[in-house]
Amino acid sequence: MKSIEVIQNEIIDDFSMFDDWIQKYEYLIELGKDLPLINNSYKIKDNLIKGCQSQVWLHAEKKNDTIIFTADSDAIMTKGIIALLIRVLSNHSPQDIAESKLNFISEIGITDQLSPTRANGLVSMIKQMKIYAIALKN
16 A cells, blocks of 8 residues: 555656646546546535535545545546545545645645635645544544
8 A cells, every 4th residue: 555645746746747737637637537436325415525616525434444535526627636635545544644744736736726716625625535534533
């Protein structure tokens, strides 16, 4: 199992291959398309991320002392962003998730490319993933 830090470094390397933000956006869209489908029974109001401009459903489930996240969004770019967060945080212990420092976000420069409301949505997604981790610690 790769650590959160190693996965973040892989993402930073992935994004460094692209010359401009058009290519990075296309990559994010592809990541969103590859996001495993969330079970429709989890697409409920309680699983909607508050503070997101678009609708984002996030579900967390504890299996064998790790947390598995699934998500979906009605916006293709947001779907790509949540796919990145799931890649980094899913399949890790609640403690590792809660204590993680997600430096890859600033390293790849994604926050500079988002509108203020989308940037707030990104913060809300991370916050919700950490809240789930804390809630599922025991």
